[in-house]
Amino acid sequence: MLKRSLSLLFMMVVISLLVACGSDSESSNDAADENASNEETDNNSESTGSGEGGTLEIFSWWTGAGEEDGLLALIDLFESKYPDVAVENAAVAGGAGTNAKAVLAARMQGNDPPSTFQVHGGAELNESWVAADMMEPLNDFYEEYELMDKFPEELIDLVSKDGNIYSVPVNIHRGNVIFYNKAVFEDNGISEPTTLDEFMDVLQQLQDAGVTPLAMGDKEAWTATQIFENLLLATLGPDDYRNLWTGDVAFDDDRIVEAAEYFKTILGYVNEDHASRNWQDAAQLVGEGEAGMTNMGDWAKGYFSNDLELETNVDFGYFAFPGTTEDFMVITDTFGLPKGVEDPELVKEFLNVLASAEGQDAFNPLKGSIPARVDADPSKYDEYGTDTMEDFQNSNLTPSLAHGSAASEGFLTKVNQEVNIFVTQQNVEQFIEKLVQAAGDL
Amino acid sequence: MKLTKDQLMAALFLAPSLLLIAIFVYGFIGWTGWVSVSNWNSLMPDMSFAGLKNYLYLFGDYRFQAGIRNTIFFTVLFILSVIVLGLSLAILLDQTKKGNAVFRNIFLFPMALSFVVTGVVWQWLLHPSTGFNRFLQVFGIQPKWYTDTNILAGFQWGSIEFGLPVAIIAVVIAAVWQMTGFSLAMYVAGLTGIDEELREAARIDGATEFQIYRKVILPMLTPITMSVIIIMAHISLKIFDLIYAMTGSGANFVTDVPGVYMFETTFRGNYYANGAAIAMIMLILVAVFIVPYLIHSRRGTS
Amino acid sequence: MAIRRIIKYAVLIILALFFLTPIYVMLITSVKPLSEVSLSEMWSLPSAIDFSSYSEAFTQLAPNMMNSLYLVIPATLLSAILGAMNGYVLSKWRFKGSEVIFTMILFGMFIPYQSILIPLIQFLNSINLYNSLGGLIFTHVVYGLPITTLMFRNFYANIPESMIEAAKVDGASFVKIFRLIILPLSITGFVVVAIWQFTNIWNEFLFAVTITNNNTQPVMVALQNLSGSQIVQWNVQMAGALLAALPTLLVYIFLGKYFVRGLLAGSVKG
Structure with missing residues (x-):
């Protein structure tokens, strides 16, 4: 019996080995079919370390559908210019970047920085890596390549600390967007609201029509935090919204209480099962017409058109979060130069490709974001993209809290926690009190 | 004292493991303890002494209090259910000899699965809009399962409402499904170990089947129950993967537990010192159960 | 008496069905095409069997299955060998303080592994084993020692002392x-220890999710990530x-007997 069992066990091991090997070749074939142009990349990363021109390790969390394509296009572009350099794509999947950030933290603590890494502009860069004195200033780089006037000033401010610039923005996403179901709005004769009061009316109208007014998926708390930050922007206006993060506006300001009150009202209009959904599930409700609207960063646009196969401005529409029509909540991915990397000049070459209009136009249409440069080619972008590019140049740019740009990760963790509690308890007074307490961490 | 060659070899056999355990269990616990009284609450290590600041913060923290509350109710419900269900099934199997190997295998197989698999499946089975609710809706009940934010018999305690979080019941069901096999196997082994003559003797004395179980067999199973309690307690006090895969920390933290909080605050929020403090508290909670048990059971054997 | 018997079996059958429900749901959902996977049709049988979700899940998980395999085999063997050595000394060569x-x-x-996780990551990082299968294997060997030692000690305790004594008299070292x-x-x-360790390490999640990422992740982490991406495709999941x-x-199916023995042997006193 025992002998039989042992040989069985052995067989299983062998079988699973065979099966796994078979799948290995299968999956690499798939990848090759999907994107023949990636072959070059694959070959190069295999021969990592042997490149005569040195190696470049690019660290990011871009592993999803469009974003990975964008990154690979960018790497292709770089390799066509620097064929001797071995590029290593060190992307870490999972948790919308949280896994990658944990890995990055461990590597930085172990003095093993990647050549360059993805980081959101703002606090995520400035209050962590720059504050820990682990980043090289890029002022000379910006001057050498005449980049100062290629990005909006407010955006350069976002990647600067104490007069030094520390990273290069590659793309822009907008956080204060509401996506809505066109048919639902038309059937009920609703037009796009622009002020918070109009927004409240629309919520009520949809409620009366028997539709879930606002779809929310706060299985992860940041989606709710995003609604709150947009309300903060609406009640405070862009200047005081920015002052909030420097401590010049206190968290018990009347306008913040007002934002919390609006938040509470809005929570009365969301789908009942919000806690069991993520943002995609919530967007799906809008796509199916079960809900009227949802607030999400504009990466949701890619989800609507690619995954749900809905047509922009036909099946779904979009408008700026009411009360923030003149503003643009910025989420920007940037890349910097860590201290102690082997070949800083090579990294700068890469950053230059990343900063070029060519590089940004290679990356962004695939990723579904808009370029951070002001002079990119609009013809490469779809309807939503061109629309947003125009808004980007004509709006007040504000840093997003929910995505780590406005305040430190630590503060954000605490705000997410308080928002999670608020969504259930809806106790404004306690919420404000906790925010004031957490502000000590700013 | 001179060691014989055999004693030297014995020492060599043990040495690698002892060294590993000394460093990686005891040394690292000490290290974590040190982190827990440091100021390392940001990306870069800062080991300056902070006193009990991190612990005090936790005791006043809503999320931590909620996690402790959930752990208490989860542990109690989980252990009770596993014991009652495991014991009842073992007795049923004891009485129905025919086909009981098949049944036993069915009840035991979830043990071979990962908590992650369990979490993924039960997340769907107990989804508020599908799963078991498809059947329950016939009876007009639609529990919200793990999305329910109600606290049963709640009263204000610290900053939280103390009471049974309804959502935790969903997690208990999944955990019980997975772990009942453990207590069942223990009880089945215990029952087979009981001498048939003992039952025979009781029968001759005129005891009914029920009385035999209550007066003779159950008392003999007490040590097994103790073991089951200890093992289930240490699993439930440190539970992480099931919650992480099935529900996350939940709305208003109704399904949060210290294990998940520690993971998120340390590796996602970079509050290393706070995370270390949570870990130390978890360790103390487990040690309260385990240490007396270990001492007791060692004394029993030697 | 017959009625009692029927009731007993009825209870057993109902509970057995309950225990099998998750498997039923997993099976039928996994062979449905995506269009038939909806909240309302959860329980119904698929109209046609469609294995595409398996091929998709397999393409996504296969590299991680391999990682798990590379992890489980050495970790199981090493921890079993060390456990056997410890168990031998602690059962047959007891000395003052061995208890x-x-x-x-x-x-x-019994320790919650959270209480050693921060130092462990710092340590693995400093010896360049963070985010590597080697680091994870090492971790599982170290923290698997207590259970394998316990199992072997209990196992060797059943070998009669007289056999050892006789050998000693014959001058065996x-x-x-x-x-x-x-x-x-x-x-x-x-066999018992290997099956136990195999199962535990294969199923383990906390170490796996904190020590590895992407290319080195074992299958359980990949499975968890599968549920976090884009639309939840329940059939693929x-x-x-x-x-x-x-x-x-x-x-479990083929070696269940040994699995249960391991379970009993691992319960401290057994």
């Missing part, structure tokens, strides 16, 4: 007794869950 040492080792089995008497008697012990569970399920 205390054993208890100290045993304690390592410590190592010789281990090699010629203990090891040949240990095959069942190794269920297929993935089944695939990830398959190795341990097979072990």
Whole structure:
């Protein structure tokens, strides 16, 4: 019996080995079919370390559908210019970047920085890596390549600390967007609201029509935090919204209480099962017409058109979060130069490709974001993209809290926690009190 | 004292493991303890002494209090259910000899699965809009399962409402499904170990089947129950993967537990010192159960 | 009496069905095309069997299955060998304080691993084993020691003392007794311990999710990530869950007896 069992066990091991090997070749074939142009990349990363021109390790969390394509296009572009350099794509999947950030933290603590890494502009860069004195200033780089006037000033401010610039923005996403179901709005004769009061009316109208007014998926708390930050922007206006993060506006300001009150009202209009959904599930409700609207960063646009196969401005529409029509909540991915990397000049070459209009136009249409440069080619972008590019140049740019740009990760963790509690308890007074307490961490 | 060659070899056999355990269990616990009284609450290590600041913060923290509350109710419900269900099934199997190997295998197989698999499946089975609710809706009940934010018999305690979080019941069901096999196997082994003559003797004395179980067999199973309690307690006090895969920390933290909080605050929020403090508290909670048990059971054997 | 019997079986059957429901749901969902996977049709059988979710789950999970395999095999073997060595000494060559040492080792089995996780990551990072299978193997060997030591100690306790004594009288040394008497008697012990460790390490999540990422992730982490991405494709997820569970399920089905023995041997006193 025992002998039989042992040989069985052995067989299983062998079988699973065979099966796994078979799948290995299968999956690499798939990848090759999907994107023949990636072959070059694959070959190069295999021969990592042997490149005569040195190696470049690019660290990011871009592993999803469009974003990975964008990154690979960018790497292709770089390799066509620097064929001797071995590029290593060190992307870490999972948790919308949280896994990658944990890995990055461990590597930085172990003095093993990647050549360059993805980081959101703002606090995520400035209050962590720059504050820990682990980043090289890029002022000379910006001057050498005449980049100062290629990005909006407010955006350069976002990647600067104490007069030094520390990273290069590659793309822009907008956080204060509401996506809505066109048919639902038309059937009920609703037009796009622009002020918070109009927004409240629309919520009520949809409620009366028997539709879930606002779809929310706060299985992860940041989606709710995003609604709150947009309300903060609406009640405070862009200047005081920015002052909030420097401590010049206190968290018990009347306008913040007002934002919390609006938040509470809005929570009365969301789908009942919000806690069991993520943002995609919530967007799906809008796509199916079960809900009227949802607030999400504009990466949701890619989800609507690619995954749900809905047509922009036909099946779904979009408008700026009411009360923030003149503003643009910025989420920007940037890349910097860590201290102690082997070949800083090579990294700068890469950053230059990343900063070029060519590089940004290679990356962004695939990723579904808009370029951070002001002079990119609009013809490469779809309807939503061109629309947003125009808004980007004509709006007040504000840093997003929910995505780590406005305040430190630590503060954000605490705000997410308080928002999670608020969504259930809806106790404004306690919420404000906790925010004031957490502000000590700013 | 001179060691014989055999004693030297014995020492060599043990040495690698002892060294590993000394460093990686005891040394690292000490290290974590040190982190827990440091100021390392940001990306870069800062080991300056902070006193009990991190612990005090936790005791006043809503999320931590909620996690402790959930752990208490989860542990109690989980252990009770596993014991009652495991014991009842073992007795049923004891009485129905025919086909009981098949049944036993069915009840035991979830043990071979990962908590992650369990979490993924039960997340769907107990989804508020599908799963078991498809059947329950016939009876007009639609529990919200793990999305329910109600606290049963709640009263204000610290900053939280103390009471049974309804959502935790969903997690208990999944955990019980997975772990009942453990207590069942223990009880089945215990029952087979009981001498048939003992039952025979009781029968001759005129005891009914029920009385035999209550007066003779159950008392003999007490040590097994103790073991089951200890093992289930240490699993439930440190539970992480099931919650992480099935529900996350939940709305208003109704399904949060210290294990998940520690993971998120340390590796996602970079509050290393706070995370270390949570870990130390978890360790103390487990040690309260385990240490007396270990001492007791060692004394029993030697 | 017959009625009682029927009731007993009825209870057993109902509970057995309850225990099998998750498997039923996993199976039927995993062979449905995506269009038939909806909240309202959860329980209904698929109109046609569609294995595409398996191929999709497999493409996504296969590299991680391999990682799990590369992780499980060495970690199981190493921890079993060390456990056998410890168990031998602690059962057959007891010395003053050996019980205390054993208890100290045993304690390592119960600690919440969160309480060693921060130093562990710092340590692995400093020896360049963070985010590598090597680091994870090492971790599982170290923290698997208490349970394997316990199992082997309990197992060897059943080998009669007289056999050892007789060998000693014949002048056999410590190592010789281990090699010629203990090891040949240990095959069942190794099977039990190996199955137990195989199952535990395969299913483990906390170390896996904190020590590895992407290319080095074992299958359970990949499975968890599968549920976090884009639209939740329940059919793919269920297929993935089944695939990830398959190795341990097979072990259970074919070697269930040893699995249960391991379970009992691991319960401290057994």
